[in-house]
Each structure stands twice: as structure tokens, then as C-alpha cells.
Amino acid sequence: MGILSKKDAGLIKDPLFDNNPITIQVLGICSALAITAELKASIVMSISVIFVLGLGNVVISLMRNIIPSKIRIIVQLIVVATLVIIVDLVLKAFAYELSKTLSVFVGLIITNCIIMGRFEAFALGNGPWKSFLDGIGNALGYGLILVIVGFFRELLGSGTLLGFKVLGDPIEKTGLYSIGYENNGFMLLSPMALIVVGIIIWVQRSKNKTLIEEA
Amino acid sequence: MSKRTDSNGYTMIFAVVMVLIVGSLLAFLASSLKPSIKENERIEKQQNILYAMGVNENDESSATFVSTDVAGEEFKKYIKKQLVIEGDKISESEDAYLIDVKKQKANAKAGKTRKLPLFVGEKDGKTFYVAPIYGKGLWDAIWGYVAMDENMVVQGAYFDHKGETPGLGANIKQRYFMDDFYGEHLLTEAGVFRGITVAKGNNDPKNEDKTDYEVDAIAGSTITGDGVTNMIKSDLALYVPYFKTLKK
Numbered sequence: 001m002g003i004l005s006k007k008d009a010g011l012i013k014d015p016l017f018d019n020n021p022i023t024i025q026v027l028g029i030c031s032a033l034a035i036t037a038e039l040k041a042s043i044v045m046s047i048s049v050i051f052v053l054g055l056g057n058v059v060i061s062l063m064r065n066i067i068p069s070k071i072r073i074i075v076q077l078i079v080v081a082t083l084v085i086i087v088d089l090v091l092k093a094f095a096y097e098l099s100k101t102l103s104v105f106v107g108l109i110i111t112n113c114i115i116m117g118r119f120e121a122f123a124l125g126n127g128p129w130k131s132f133l134d135g136i137g138n139a140l141g142y143g144l145i146l147v148i149v150g151f152f153r154e155l156l157g158s159g160t161l162l163g164f165k166v167l168g169d170p171i172e173k174t175g176l177y178s179i180g181y182e183n184n185g186f187m188l189l190s191p192m193a194l195i196v197v198g199i200i201i202w203v204q205r206s207k208n209k210t211l212i213e214e215a
Numbered sequence: 216m217s218k219r220t221d222s223n224g225y226t227m228i229f230a231v232v233m234v235l236i237v238g239s240l241l242a243f244l245a246s247s248l249k250p251s252i253k254e255n256e257r258i259e260k261q262q263n264i265l266y267a268m269g270v271n272e273n274d275e276s277s278a279t280f281v282s283t284d285v286a287g288e289e290f291k292k293y294i295k296k297q298l299v300i301e302g303d304k305i306s307e308s309e310d311a312y313l314i315d316v317k318k319q320k321a322n323a324k325a326g327k328t329r330k331l332p333l334f335v336g337e338k339d340g341k342t343f344y345v346a347p348i349y350g351k352g353l354w355d356a357i358w359g360y361v362a363m364d365e366n367m368v369v370q371g372a373y374f375d376h377k378g379e380t381p382g383l384g385a386n387i388k389q390r391y392f393m394d395d396f397y398g399e400h401l402l403t404e405a406g407v408f409r410g411i412t413v414a415k416g417n418n419d420p421k422n423e424d425k426t427d428y429e430v431d432a433i434a435g436s437t438i439t440g441d442g443v444t445n446m447i448k449s450d451l452a453l454y455v456p457y458f459k460t461l462k463k
Binding site: 065069071075086089107153 | 234
């Protein structure tokens with residue numbers, strides 16, 4: 001990362017692993033449970049959050065000195081809601097097909113705690129460029145977990161990846177299914193997403209013991 | 216040291232100014248983009264209706280509409296008549312496809328007569344009757360179009376939703392679900408309306424039994440599936456009198 005100073009690069013890199021919003025900060029769990037039943041939805045959601053969080057962090061950072069502290073949460077909500085609605089309207093007018101895929105996520109993005117969390121914890125106290133990097137970094141970290149969870153849930157739950165039948169056809173009994181393999185329908189339900197996230201947290205903390213909090 | 220931004224007066228003024236700016240920005244954007252959004256929705260309705268009667272660009276597994284540029288022409292070419300059924304009265308209208316089914320449902324609840332749009336299409340010498348349906352899923356509205364022949368045997372279906380769960384309820388617009396409806400009967404042999412139930416454990420996952428009045432449900436989307444069942448039962452039943460007149 002030649003163009004970024006070491007500190008700036010850390011803003012992008014840390015949230016990917018050692019300060020991941022989902023597994024370490026425990027933010028954005030709700031949407032991680034809701035939409036990871038298939039890989040495609042995970043990817044779409046990640047891209048949307050990268051966009052909204054990157055931009056939202058910059059807007060909040062630019063406004064940080066004029067926002068009254070008493071109503072700052074409301075102001076943050078208004079900013080993110082406005083951004084999301086503008087994007088939704090523009091897509092509806094000029095990229096209708098895409099907007100249909102995304103419309104499900106609009107409500108989920110506005111209420112995503114990662115966005116509020118980063119506004120509150122970072123953008124209110126840092127300049128626009130740093131805030132932008134922080135937003136992108138955290139959204140990428142969030143997206144990474146989403147994609148991992150989506151990958152396992154779709155693969156084990158439906159036997160497909162991005163809609164392709166990678167394990168064979170469960171009805172025609174081809175591929176793995178011909179030797180008695182069955183899809184685990186439980187993987188499609190939200191509780192399994194929580195368990196998958198839990199396993200990721202477990203693996204991550206056993207690799208990096210410094211992440212374990214003292215009891 | 217108390218900051219300038221902490222005073223009540225500043226907070227009030229900030230809130231008012233912010234609401235004014237954001238409000239007018241959104242209002243301006245919404246009203247200036249409205250015509251193109253409306254146009255997109257109009258084209259989509261045409262594409263939906265054509266899709267249900269089999270005019271689409273489906274490949275093996277994906278559901279693809281005819282492209283937006285030709286939707287208008289194709290609609291004129293394949294849809295021979297657009298009927299509006301009001302009680303016993305049947306009239307023709309060029310804009311029947313623009314009838315808002317949700318509004319008509321509310322009208323019916325308020326005791327007014329409900330306008331029922333029906334699109335008569337022709338493709339490869341076969342006549343299709345396409346009817347819109349509207350209902351509610353788990354989170355929000357679901358709707359669709361069902362193409363039937365004159366015996367109310369389903370010849371194609373298209374479903375869509377506003378906000379069902381991705382990967383679960385949202386899969387009602389997937390081919391594997393919609394295609395199951397093809398060939399299903401809505402009427403019993405005696406001619407009584409029975410509808411089609413989205414059923415769990417109907418022991419027919421390949422959907423070979425076309426007269427069981429059931430299609431295989433999607434795992435994990437019971438409420439959305441029930442919504443589909445309900446909208447088929449409540450909305451298509453209304454067309455039975457019309458189909459009876461066809462027999463005479």
C-alpha cells in the first residue's frame with residue numbers, strides 16, 4: 001500500500017481481522033443473520049454497506065464540528081437514511097433491475113449498527129479522509145464475514161453456490177446426492193448463522209490469543 | 216468550557232435547518248425522478264404479464280424477461296384483449312394492465328365493486344388468460360401473474376415480492392418454484408374452484424402429479440408460501456364466473 005501511510009493502511013486492515021466489526025466489535029450481527037442464507041445476497045449487502053459506510057463516514061466527519069452533541073444520534077440516522085433513500089431512488093429511475101435486487105436491503109442498511117457504530121466511534125472525532133478509510137475498512141471486514149457465512153450456509157443448506165448446483169441435483173440424485181448426501185435445511189435458518197459466526201469467532205481467537213478478553 | 220454547539224437554541228436551529236434541507240432535497244429528488252420510476256414500473260408490469268404466458272428469454276435455470284426496449288411492442292403483439300370485469304359487466308380497455316390490484320382489493324373491502332383485469336393473450340395458436348394476484352407474505356406485499364387456459368389449468372406463473380427474506384421467502388421468484396405451477400389444475404373435475412396449495416411434504420418434490428392441487432414448498436419460508444396459497448385462492452376464485460361463460 002504505497003499510497004497510504006502505515007497508519008492509514010491500518011485503518012483498512014485492522015477491521016478485516018483483529019478488529020473485525022462482527023467478530024470483535026460485535027456490530028451488525030442482525031443483518032449477518034438475516035441475509036446470509038445465500039452467497040449472492042451476502043455479496044450484494046456487502047457492496048451496499050461499503051458504499052453507504054464510506055460515504056456516510058465522510059459526511060458525518062465533515063459535519064462533526066457543527067453537530068450538536070445532544071441530538072447527534074438523530075443527525076446520524078438522518079444522514080444515513082437520506083443517503084440510502086437517494087441511492088434507492090436513483091437506482092429505481094436509472095437501473096430498475098438492480099434496484100429490485102437491492103430494495104430488500106435498504107431497510108437493513110439504515111438500521112445496521114455498524115454504520116451508527118462507526119459514525120459514533122470514529123467519524124465524529126476524525127477527519128474526512130481517515131473516516132473514509134475507516135468506513136471502507138469496516139465495511140470490508142463486515143463483508144468478509146458475511147461472505148464466509150453465506151458461503152457455508154448456501155453450500156450446506158441448499159447445495160448450491162451463487163445458484164449453481166455444485167454438489168449435484170438433490171431431486172435427480174446426481175453428484176454427491178447419489179451416495180446418500182442430504183442438504184441440511186437447518187443451515188438456511190437464522191440460528192445456524194449465529195452458530196457459524198460463533199465458529200468463526202472461536203477459530204479467530206484460538207489463532208490470536210491476544211483477542212481473548214480476561215474473564 | 217461549554218461549546219457553542221451545546222446550547223438549546225443552536226440545537227433547535229440546527230435540527231430545523233437540517234430537516235428543511237434533507238426534506239426538500241428528498242422531495243425534489245422524488246418528484247423529479249417520479250416519471251422515470253413510473254415508466255419503469257409500467258414496463259415491468261408488461262414484462263410480468265408476458266413472462267407468465269411464456270413470452271420471456273428464460274434459459275435453463277434463470278428467469279429473464281423480454282428486454283425493456285421491446286416490452287411495449289411484444290405486449291401489443293401477444294396480448295390480444297385486455298378485459299375489465301366488473302360484476303357481470305365485461306369491458307375492454309387499453310390500460311387494464313395499469314389497474315392497481317391493491318387498490319381494487321381495498322375497494323372490495325369497502326363494499327364497492329372490484330375491477331378485475333384479465334389479459335387474453337395468444338402465442339403459437341394457444342390462448343392464455345393472465346390474471347394478476349396480490350397478497351401478503353412474511354414482511355411485506357407479494358404479488359404475481361398467473362396464466363391459465365380456458366379450463367383454468369395453469370400455463371405459467373410469475374411471482375414477485377417487496378421484501379421477503381433473501382434466500383428463503385424471496386425464492387418465490389425463482390424458476391424452480393414458479394415452474395412447478397405449470398400444468399396444475401385450479402378447478403376440481405366437477406368444476407369447483409379449489410386453488411393450489413404451497414404444501415410441505417406433499418410427497419411430490421418433482422411435481423409430477425398435476426392434479427393434486429399442491430406444489431412443493433420452499434424450506435424455511437412457510438409464511439411466504441402460505442401467502443402465495445392465499446392470494447391464489449382469494450384472487451383467482453373471482454375469475455371463475457368468467458371462465459364459466461367461456462364454456463357456454
